[in-house]
Amino acid sequence: MxxxxxxxxxxxxxxxxxxxxxxxxxxxxxxxxxxxxxxxxxxQPRGNLPKVCAVVLAAITTGGIVMLSPETLFGWVAMVILILTLGPLLNGVFLLAEEMLHHSNTRYQGRGLLSHVLPACGLGGKTLLAAGLACLLLYLAGNPLPHKGQCWKLLLLCSVLYVLLKSLGVLGLSEVEVSEICEERKMxxxxxxxxxxxxxxxxxxxxxxxxxxxxxxxxxxxxxxxxxxxxxxxxxxxxxxxxxxxxxxxxxxxxxxxxxxxxxxIDRAGVRGRxxxxxxxxxxxxxxxxxxxxxxxxxxxxxxxxxxxxxxxxxxxxxxxxxxxxxxxxxxxxxxxxxxxxxxxxxxxxxxxxxxxxxxxxxxxxxxxxxxxxxEFCVPPPPQQVKRHPFRNLLNTRALNGEWHCTDPMSREPTLMFSMEQPQPLMEPVEDTDPYHAQR
Missing domain, CATH: 3.40.50.12100 (Stimulator of interferon genes protein)
Incomplete structure (x- = not known):
């Protein structure tokens, strides 16, 4: 019971x-x-998938050129880099002329040419460095085209056509690129x-x-x-x-x-007690x-x-x-x-x-x-199943209105107990049976 x-x-x-x-x-x-x-x-913020695809495609293309004609690889690489950088540099020179003639005071308030105006026009250090290294590499590797004058004609024609297409909006940024720039720069x-x-x-x-x-x-x-x-x-x-x-x-x-x-x-912006x-x-x-x-x-x-x-x-x-x-x-x-x-x-x-x-x-x-x-619903930890001695249950029960109830506190805070007695040797095994089951 x-x-x-x-x-x-x-x-x-x-x-x-x-x-x-x-x-x-x-x-x-x-x-x-x-x-x-x-x-x-x-x-969600845009990822780096376009960059990964560009790197993979460039690696595959470069590997194919190395296998087909490795002797002209450096010359072709130098010429392509020049084609891709001379056009933006020429466009940046035109933008620089507009800014210096009409907007140097109103938009830049006398700030330095090298530190503010040139980077704003696209004449940054990375583009100039890439073009300079490409020129040096083309000089060392030699002309990859059969005729010497063809290389410089191609470079000049590509640069001029790039500026023309850029000014007409053909080579402008796409809506996705503009959106990505605005999101990255919090604009x-x-x-x-x-x-x-x-x-x-x-x-x-x-x-x-x-x-x-x-x-x-x-x-x-x-x-x-x-x-x-x-x-x-x-x-x-x-x-x-x-x-x-x-x-x-x-x-x-x-x-x-x-x-x-x-x-x-709150006092805010000159208003007392807003x-x-x-x-x-x-x-x-x-x-x-x-x-x-x-x-x-x-x-x-x-x-x-x-x-x-x-x-x-x-x-x-x-x-x-x-x-x-x-x-x-x-x-x-x-x-x-x-x-x-x-x-x-x-x-x-x-x-x-x-x-x-x-x-x-x-x-x-x-x-x-x-x-x-x-x-925010607080869930208590599940109760631990502890094996109790049968006589201990008898000691921890009391009669209430004719019924027996367990009085052992289930949520008692743990306490630390110390014993001053000397340690004793282990006891021999003792028979531990339930007397109630034994009587049955």
Whole structure:
């Protein structure tokens, strides 16, 4: 009877632990599914595949030339390098003439010719060094063409035609190359907006968010909804179409305004006591239960949307969507590395393909609230199965309302015990049988 009660308690604890582990696994699966959905939308930084293909093709081509005609290899290599470098150098000379005659004061403010103007025109050290080495190699290897004058005629003709095609835009950068340069050098509109949103707003208010929520809960404790673990972060909504409303309840009737958090006043840019605030909303689930969250749209998206409506901005819908995705990726990277904002926010990317669902916004917020609860769910370690002596179970049981219950604490903190006695030799094996089983 007593052993059965103890074993039933162990079974209940084990069953509870298994349920908690299953609950955590479902939360991890939901989070992984959400991350996979976002990864399918967010453009990742471009890799080095074109460079690898170029190196492989150059190695194969060079190997073939070495096998066919190794004696003219260095001459051909030198001539090709000159063809590829003399054209950009000649184009750089023309750009340098334009910059020095008309823009030296306004664009460079008297800065040095070698340090700023020449590299800006494409006359950098790498190009000049490559052309110089190619000239030296061609001089040492000799003319690879049968006639001496053909080599210089070819070099001159290629350089002139390169400048002509370059000026006409035939040899200009492709859209992919321009996009890659802008992303690498952080020159996109989205990069500037993301950094402005972080430095001018999030970094100032997020460190005080927990304090504001604690003050709000203290004044709204009576009759207010319960705040879950996922409700203590700022939900930043980022729709892909950048078309946001100023009131969340106009977007989804399952969301209603609750109240504002206490104002935060910060002296900023000459304004004394500039007010920053957050709004608290209630969202209803499918069972009609209210959940609270602190949320807002990312205000820089208004700039992206308004730019796409202005023809002079040259900002179409496709470019706007791309900039929104870059804004999300840049802001996520900034916040992940910010100690001031860590664990105080949650970015929610809203796909505009679900416009036909009137409750898409509330469903997305509830899904993130549930994921937040599961991510922060604390799972205790599984109980260790320890073999107990039968007489020890008798000593650790007591009668309560006519029934025997185990009083041995299962979660007692470990203690360190010392013995002052001298060490004793090992005892002989002792028969250890259960007297209750023996009587049966």
């Amino acid at each position: 007593k052993g059965g009660v103890w074993r039933s308690g162990e079974a209940e604890r084990e069953q509870k632990t298994n349920a908690e582990l299953a609950h955590l696994d479902r939360g991890k699966h939901a989070k992984m599914q959400s991350l996979q959905d976002q990864d399918s939308l967010i453009p 996109n509109v989205a990069h500037g907006l993301a950094w402005s949103f972080y430095l001018g707003y999030l970094r100032l208010v997020l460190p005080y968010l927990e304090t504001s929520i604690a003050e709000f809960r203290a004044t709204h404790r009576a009759g207010g909804p319960n705040w879950g673990r996922g409700s203590k972060k700022l939900f930043i909504l980022i729709p892909l179409n950048a078309n946001i409303t100023h009131k969340l309840e106009e977007e989804d009737e399952n969301i209603c305004f609750y109240d504002n958090l206490p104002n935060k006043e 007010v920053y605030k957050h709004s608290v909303y209630k969202v209803l689930d499918e069972h009609g239960k209210a959940h609270v969250f602190v949320g807002e749209y990312a205000t820089p998206l208004l700039t992206l949307y308004n730019m796409s409506q202005e023809s002079s901005a040259g900002f179409g819908e496709s470019e706007r969507r791309h900039q929104v995705l870059l804004f999300y990726r840049t802001l996520q990277d900034i916040l992940e590395h910010s100690l001031d904002c860590r664990n105080r926010y949650r970015l929610i990317l809203l796909n505009d393909e679900h416009d036909d669902d009137p409750h898409f916004l509330s469903k997305a917020i509830l899904r993130h609230l549930q994921q937040q609860e599961k991510e």
